[in-house]
Amino acid sequence: MTCSKKSAVCGAALLTAASLSLVPLSGSYAEERISNPVAVFTGLDKITARIVTFDVYIDETVQFGSLQVTPRACYTRPETEVQKTTAFVEVKEVTLSKEIKPIFGGWMFASSPGLNAVEHPVYDVWLEDCKAESDVPPPTN
Numbered sequence: 361m362t363c364s365k366k367s368a369v370c371g372a373a374l375l376t377a378a379s380l381s382l383v384p385l386s387g388s389y390a391e392e393r394i395s396n397p398v399a400v401f402t403g404l405d406k407i408t409a410r411i412v413t414f415d416v417y418i419d420e421t422v423q424f425g426s427l428q429v430t431p432r433a434c435y436t437r438p439e440t441e442v443q444k445t446t447a448f449v450e451v452k453e454v455t456l457s458k459e460i461k462p463i464f465g466g467w468m469f470a471s472s473p474g475l476n477a478v479e480h481p482v483y484d485v486w487l488e489d490c491k492a493e494s495d496v497p498p499p500t501n
Contacts (some may be wrong), residue, residue, distance in 0.1 A: 362453040364402075364417075366414050367389040373422060376392050386413060386475045390469060391483065392437055392438065392441065393435040393436070393437055393444075394435060394436050394437065394438065394490075395433065395434070395435060395464070396418075396434045396435065396490035396492055396499075397417055397418055397434075398415050398416070398417055398418070398434065398491045398492070398493065398494045399415070399416050399417075399418065399431035399434040399447045399449070399487065399489075399490055399498075400412070400413065400414070400415055400416075400487070400490065400491060401414055401415075401416060401422075401424075401429060401431075401485055401486065401487060401488060402414075402485070402486055402488050403424040403426055403427075403429075403483060403484065403485045403486040404483065404485075405482065405483060406481070406482055406483065406484065407482055412424065412486060413414055415494040415495070415496045416429060416430070416431050417431075417494070417496075417498055417499055418431055418432065418433065418434060419431075420499050422489065423454075424480060424483060425452055425478065426454050426455070426482070426483070427451055427453055427454075427463075427478075427483050428451065428452045428453075428454065428460070429449065429450075429451050429469075429485055430449065430450045430451075431448070431449050432447075432448045432449065432450065432453075433447060433448040434447040434487075434490035435447070435490060436489075436490045443470075443471070444469070444471065445469070445470035445471065445487065445489055445490050446467055446468065446469055446470070446474070446487075447467070447468050447470075447490060448466070448467055448468075449464065449465070449466070449467075449468050449487070450462065450464070450465045451463055451464040451465070451478050451485060453480065459489060463478065463479070463480060464478045464479075468486060468487035469487065470486075470487045470488060470489055473486035473487065
């Protein structure tokens with residue numbers, strides 16, 4: 361980047377670049393996160409106003425209404441750190457003609473349930489938490 365000495369934009373860019381170089385590179389988010397075998401979701405049926413919280417084991421599918429929810433990963437951080445609970449989730453809809461249509465695949469954030477992209481006229485599903493154990497028995501193979 362070529363800058364004149366009086367350019368405010370260039371000065372801000374150089375300041376940002378300098379401050380980024382001060383960020384320690386020891387340790388990464390991958391080392392700090394805890395992988396959990398169970399994701400906890402809450403589902404809302406907008407027609408009946410029924411709210412249900414349900415546990416789903418990683419790589420297992422649970423049906424909520426016409427939606428099939430499958431978590432692929434669920435991460436938390438150690439209790440000594442600021443919590444960032446995230447899950448990679450796939451959601452499919454079973455249509456009236458028994459067709460299975462993917463409607464969402466991506467990350468959900470427990471701290472920002474409004475960021476999930478499950479857009480459905482009847483159901484909302486969001487991530488509540490991740491945990492190591494569940495009262496629900498694990499799936500059998």
